[in-house]
Amino acid sequence: MALIRSQNVYNGEFYLGGLAHITDKQAEEMNGVSVLPEDVLLNITGDSVARCTVAPADVLPARVNQHVCIIRPDREKLLSKFLMYFLISPAMQSHMLSIAGSGGTRNALTKGMIEKFEVPTPSITEQQCITDVLSAYDDLIENNRRRIALLEQSARLLYREWFVHLRFPGHEHVKVVDGVPEGWAINSIAEMFDTTSGGTPSRSVPEYFVGDINWVKTQELDELFIFDTEEHISEAALKNSAAKLFPEGTLLVSIYGGTNIGRTGLLAKAAASNQACVALMPKRHPDDVLFAQKWLQENRGHVVGLGQGAAQTNISQQTLRSQKMLVPTVELLDEFVGAIKPMYQQIANICQQNAKLRDARDLLLPRLMSGDLVV
Secondary structure (H helix, E strand, O other), X not given: OEEEOHHHEEOOEEOOOOOEEOOHHHHHHOHHHEEOOOOEEEEOEOOOOOOEEEOOHHHOOEEEOOOEEEEOOOOOOOOHHHHHHHHOOHHHHHHHHHHHOOOOOOOEXXXXXXXXXXXXXXXXXXXXXXXXXXHHHHHHHHHHHHHHHHHHHHHHHHHHHHHHOOOOOOHHHOOEEOXXXXXXXXXXXXXXXXXXXXXXXXXXXXXXHOOOEEEEOHHHOOOOEEOOOOEEEOHHHHHOOOOOOEOOOOEEEEOEOHHHOOOEEEEOOOEEEOOOEEEEEEOOOXXXXXXXXXXXXXXXXXXHHOOEOOOOOEOOHHHHHOOEEEEOOHHHHHHHHHHHHHHHHHHHHHXXXXXXXXXXXXXXXXXXXXXXXXX
């Protein structure tokens, strides 16, 4: 059974990446947090506090962990999607972030805070009209996500065919000794990539988080391109912290957080990251990151298994650097990258389309909610 965590909940969207599962016995012990169709999910703690979506039917039955709140509206008065759009509107996001940060050191929304939210309740017909307009954008975004998933699957299958099953072009004429084709090598990540980690500027200096430099956190690593981030930092933040500016094309890898370990993201523009990410920068050719990402995706279980720690399993940068990859000849590596690069370019284009669709939806959202725009 699925266990929904905060990393699955984004504003208006649900990410399957990192979706955990529990046994039937564990699920029975968590019956009090059962997710039903049309439930609204709200993140209530940590850096992802205030993110909100509607539970998708295709992940049910499910439970939530302690970082996600279930809101179950009275459907005769309030549509789930209307409530979600209200909660992700700029005004409500600002309000929730403000009150969540008013307590202790960790952002949190309490049950009492949530119960005090004043939710507008126009007629069900009006609610439906508003959600229909906004859902049209979300439907296009979801369709694009399916296209991305198909392109990703094609690239992964090609990697598996060539480098796991060893059915690469011309394999019939290549001698294989102990699982290694002639002319290939077993190299560590450190032999192929320069690596370094990021850092977190001091939260006690608010000005550090007012800037235009993308600052990546591990929950933003979704195996795709990173064009923008939830938080941005200033030049002063870079100078006065362990954070570093990584160039476009850098591959970021998560080394903290149990099952988050090994998640990746490609920088579509220069960015910094927190210390939970390791940056891989190719020594030979910029496109080698595409091969490395496919290796990490194929060997994710192995990488996760390297984690150590009691409360939260992590791996060190050195552990990641020491991992061995089966690396083909330069000619075959370039041929593979040449085959999947057009897929990556299509993925990048679709990601940008989705960003524009989100921007258009988010411009309409407050006007529809306030009644300034009538449909």
